Amino acid sequence: MKGAILQYDPAYLDVERNLAAVDGLIDSLDADLLVLPELFAAGYFFKSSEDLRSVAETADGRTVEQLKAWSRDKNAVIVAGFPELTASGIYNSAAVVSPQGLVGVYRKVHLFYREKELFQPGDLGFPVFDVKDRNGEPYRLGVMICFDWYFPESARSLALSGADVIAHPSNLVRKDCPRSMPIRALENHVFTVTANRVGGEESDGELLTFIGQSLACDPAGEVLCSFTREGVGVETFSFDPKTSRNRDITATNNLFGDRRAEVYRLA
Ligand code: ACM
Secondary structure (H helix, E strand, C coil), X not given: CEEEEEECCCCCCCHHHHHHHHHHHCXXXXXXXXXXXXXXXXXXXXXXXXXXXXXXXXXCCHHHHHHXXXXXXXXXXXXXXXXXXXXXXXXXXXXXXXXXXXXEEEECCCCCCCHHHHCECCCCCCCEEEEECCXXXXXXXXXXXXXXXXXXXXXXHHHHCCCCEEEEECCXXXXXXXXXXXHHHHHHCCEEEEECCCCEEEECCEEEECCCCCEEECCCCCEEEEXXXXXXXXXXXXXXXXXXXXXXXXXXXXCCCCCCHHHCCCC
């Protein structure tokens, strides 16, 4: 099947401009799975909780409805970040949509820097979703958002729950993620798809510069496709999610079978 990553430069708080920009960039999309960045239509470095509230939406709001329309139109599963408005506060979430509609939502577990002042920490764990490629072949899709990569437990939890592919919408500012994702893929024997943004945003005199360098990795830790720091557009890659499932390392070793959960320290 074919995966796709969109990397671009969203405009702060300008949801309509951002949806129109993405619409143009994916005009000729030909892929089974498309991953967009974290908070892809909203902007990231919110100057106030009022600014965040002005773009927060429920999971049946403008942004997710647009994702569903793209998914139907392009016949692709889409994973994309949005600020999710709920009765218990605003979450930094990602929606998974298929041509049939909303498959599910993931809420970012590990909040980065000033996100802690604005968002609720994710309360849905690390769910894994059942989806299909364009030939009707089922595969299992996990989601983590940006800074979750820093905690190996995120990708491990998803892999242990059966994810073949980890979609990773991001707004990366730290340089270490692009060289760490091949290891996350290798140590869990999964595909990873990191969609980052470019550009910069300023709040309270502080500038955050987003590092681009989106990338997809295979279960051997090889990079299947990657962007530059500045690149804008869609890159695609071919892969077979099923090939993640055989975790034999040698004739007598298996990545999950050889785990010694009883000797690991989790807290
Ligand atoms: C991040 O988690 N957006 C750095």
